[in-house]
Amino acid sequence: MKSVSKVSLLALPILLVFGIAAVNSKTVKHTFRVSYISGLPDGVLTTSILGINGKYPGPLIEAEVGDVLEVTVINKIQDGQNVTLHWHGLHQRGTPFQDGPSQITQCPLKEGSTQVYTFPLLLPGTYWYHSHVNSQYTEGLWGSLIVRGTPEVWQELYDEEILITVNDWYHTSAKQNEEWFLRPESGGAPPYPFSVLMNGVGRYPCGTALKAGRLCVSYSQVRPVFKVQPRKTYRLRLINTSGWVAFNFTISGHTLTPIEVDGIDLAANQPVHHAIFIGAGQRYSFLLKADAGVVGDEFLIRASLRKEFLFTLAGNINPAPEAVINEVTGVIKYANVGRQTYSSSPLVKPSFEQFDHSKTYRTVETWSTMDFLTEMETVPFDAVPAPPNFDTEKVVNIIFQNDENGLRRGSFNGHPFELPTGKPALGKLVDGIPIPEATSHFNMKYGDIVQVVINNPELGPHPIHLHGHHFWVVGMGHSGDGSYDPLRHQLNLNGHRRDTVLVKEKSWLVIRFRADNPGVWLMHCHIDWHMLSGMAMVFVEAPELASSIRVPDEARKVCADHNVFI
Known part of the structure; x- marks a missing residue:
């Protein structure tokens, strides 16, 4: 009888989760139709992009703590693949069957079938979702997910938000990459990425692509531009959705004050830095003050892949690994824009511009001179220490x-x-x-x-x-x-x-x-x-x-x- 009583008591927090969500929530609904699409994210025509509702990257999900997220996934992948979605960083407390890894917490969703994911959103922060079947998400099956507190811990310190994603990109399909990688001839060297992207766009040398028989359209190579109002402060949310690579990240001429790490709010007065090293799957939020210029000034957003941590062997499925352009960029443009966002979202919507190699930008520093964030110096807002002992x-x-x-x-x-x-x-x-x-x-x-x-x-x-x-x-x-x-x-x-x-x-x-x-x-x-x-x-x-x-x-x-x- 005692053991039954203990089980009931331990299960009580799980039941309370559903009770709280039900009383104080709204339901945020999305429908995701997953299928292959064609596109030119880096200027090279790629026909093996796993898109959602015909687009890449996948839709941004925005919600508030206490909401219930309901996502209907319709698997229309043309070659019959299974699919799942994992909600990276969300605990799924009391809802473990919603976590998404194929054959761990669920059976995969067959082609032609539909699955509805439903779970409460209990923690604020910057998250993302992605496929958890083999290497599917490297084909583009991912999107950003923002859960906001009501209010946010540091909401009074910023005016609007900027969302930036960085990732590696392949011209070969996930199936091709997997079949090549999972054979002795690969020597354990992963498929080498062809390019790196920011907010889903980047560039690849068209000359190299044409030699490989691939269509490349140079005028489709663009980068994101975020217009900011001088003297305003922005919350910059940064997500690395790569399958392999890590990046150095900075905004030229500006400092970054960390306020969130992987969904955990940080304490006030964190050290200010110029750059961050971010690995695959990680997220950060920073305060970005638009105090480095005047209207008309432009500053580069820079994400440089850490190439020294990549390796390749002869015969890699990427025949020209030396062609990858190490740094992908965006632009912060000072402008008289007023408020750019609407009541439904505080995010600044970027425009996209073609690369203009003749343009010059303010204050482009070298990486070796920058002060990088030291992860172990960050302190959570709640200041809850780790337990002193372990079981x-x-x-x-x-x-x-x-x-x-x-x-x-x-x-x-x-x-x-x-x-x-x-x-x-x-x-x-x-x-x-x-x-x-x-x-x-x-x-x-x-x-x-x-x-x-x-x-x-x-x-x-x-x-x-x-x-x-x-x-x-x-x-x-x-x-x-x-x-x-x-x-x-x-x-x-x-x-x-x-x-x-x-x-x-x-x-x-x-x-x-x-x-x-x-x-x-x-x-x-x-x-x-x-x-x-x-x-x-x-x-x-x-x-x-x-x-x-x-x-x-x-x-x-x-x-x-x-x-x-x-």
Whole structure:
């Protein structure tokens, strides 16, 4: 009788989530029709763009804390592919079947079928959504998601908002890239990106494209222009939606004051910086003061890919990796514009201009002279420290090795991750079926404080994303610092929280989180090619509460299309 009482008590926060959302919410509805479209994001005609409602990038979702998001996904992918959507950074507390990873929290949606995702939005911040089937999102199946507090913590400090996304781009399809990458001949070198984009646009050398037999239209190569009013302050939301690359980011002549990291508001008076290093999957918000010029002045928005962390071997599916233009740019233009936004959204809508190589811009600094944000110096607004002790620990070593077929695979602890077949992992948990060992699952009890140590002996950084949680970053080594040693390395319990963090090259990382979200949650490298080859694992959280997890009718319906029944 005591155990039943305990389960009921522990399930109470989940029930309260739905009660609060139902009383104080509106429903924000979207319909996403997913299909292949053609376009020229970087000037080169690409026919394998996975668009939503005929467009790339996908629609911006804007909502407020307490709203219920309802997204109807219609799979019209012409070659019969399955699809899912993951809501990157949202915890899905009490709604784990809505998280989206194929065969982890749901069966994939078959071509010709429809699925409705429905869940409450409980945390403010800058998020994004993307496909979680193989490497699909590298074809463009992603969009931005903003959840605003009512009011926002720092709302009185800015007048309007600017949203900027940066990402890598491929002229080859995801299927082509996957088939090339998942064979021994690739040597473990991911498909090399062809270009980098800002807000969905960029440029590629047309001469190189024409030599490869691809249509390239130079006048379609454009960049975003944001008009700002002198002396106003803007909230700049920045999202890296790449499948691989990390960027240096700056706005020439201006400083950036961080106020949000991955959906976590920061305390006042954070150090001011000129530049930020941002990895795949990460998000930031900054205060940008338009105080560096007068009407008519123009300043470059610069995102430069960190090419030293990319590598390639002879025979890469990208035949001309040297052709990638390292830096993608936009423009901040000072103008007498007044208020550019409407009551429904505080976002400034950019215009787009063709590249004009004869133009000059104010104050273009070199990267080596800039002051970069130091992640471990940021402090959350709520100042909640990490728990001083932990109940269970998982040590994860990043390893690349050849399998029995000679395929170079990434993994955690030498065990490449494999997706379960039949019922998704969460369905197996709910139905009392053992989760396969090939998922490298790690079990924890409800309320446990979990410490995860990640050691990276490789030459490049890895962005580690944990579904279902924000975690405390209690320790982060410098490049070349070696593996974590508790006798040598000091932890910081008063550091920041986030959901996607970079473990630096040849270094270590320590995170902690509270196991208070029953379900099956994926942890993986957000370099999509590394996850595809096996660098992932699942945390099975509160298996003793599995019977209290509600299975939505939509989840049952989508699985039934595969003759799988939960």
